[in-house]
Amino acid sequence: MRVVYGKSAGCVGNDSHLVAADPNFVPRAARRDVARAKRLLTEAGHPNGITLPTLYYAPQWPEMARYFQVLQQTVKEAGITLPIEERPSDGYQSFRQGDADVGKGNFHKFAYTAVGPRNAGISLFRMRNANNESGYWSGPQADEYMKLYDQAMLIRDAGQRKGIYAKMQAILQEEVPALLPAGRNNLLVKRPSVRGLENHPQHWSIRWDGVWKA
Numbered sequence: 001m002r003v004v005y006g007k008s009a010g011c012v013g014n015d016s017h018l019v020a021a022d023p024n025f026v027p028r029a030a031r032r033d034v035a036r037a038k039r040l041l042t043e044a045g046h047p048n049g050i051t052l053p054t055l056y057y058a059p060q061w062p063e064m065a066r067y068f069q070v071l072q073q074t075v076k077e078a079g080i081t082l083p084i085e086e087r088p089s090d091g092y093q094s095f096r097q098g099d100a101d102v103g104k105g106n107f108h109k110f111a112y113t114a115v116g117p118r119n120a121g122i123s124l125f126r127m128r129n130a131n132n133e134s135g136y137w138s139g140p141q142a143d144e145y146m147k148l149y150d151q152a153m154l155i156r157d158a159g160q161r162k163g164i165y166a167k168m169q170a171i172l173q174e175e176v177p178a179l180l181p182a183g184r185n186n187l188l189v190k191r192p193s194v195r196g197l198e199n200h201p202q203h204w205s206i207r208w209d210g211v212w213k214a
Contacts, residue, residue: 014180015172017123017133024120024162026169037078049079056085058092071181121161124168125149127177137177145171 018025041050057064068084075082087095127134128149129142145168152164190197196210 017126024165051081054083058089141175
């Protein structure tokens with residue numbers, strides 16, 4: 001993490017699909033607080049901790065197993081048990097989704113799904129209440145979130161949209177309908193003569209537009 005993100009080691013906790021490299025991203029002010037996490041679990045009726053539903057993942061890259069082991073250990077100290085299970089890539093999609101008819105009460109399994117390059121508007125739309133990535137989040141704040149989203153889609157000015165995106169992220173940080181680990185699967189190694197080579201804000205692919213050789 002320190003090699004990839006530097007001394008700050010990235011951002012603590014992501015409640016939206018935006019990451020720190022996105023110019024629209026608003027970081028959380030909160031930091032890791034194990035004692036408070038245990039207190040909140042006790043208040044929620046889990047004084048001895050809680051076991052979450054199994055998180056299933058496919059080994060799309062060899063590092064996936066280690067990645068989820070690290071994720072599992074980050075919550076263990078607070079009394080949160082996160083079971084993980086690797087499933088073969090062949091048939092993984094149908095296993096995870098099944099008959100995902102929310103009207104019938106069917107939901108996608110809690111699972112890892114890679115999210116590639118998208119602009120901020122598309123990324124924030126993934127937290128809509130009809131999507132499994134939001135945990136089918138609902139309520140007054142979810143409604144307000146979508147009203148802001150509708151406003152943002154009608155605004156041409158990037159600065160004004162950024163202000164609305166900030167309000168949307170503030171709602172997510174308060175509600176915390178989902179926790180989204182963020183990272184990258186590529187590093188940029190280049191010659192000093194190569195200029196303007198940057199990763200996409202979602203740390204998924206490389207930007208080639210604007211690259212030039214000195």
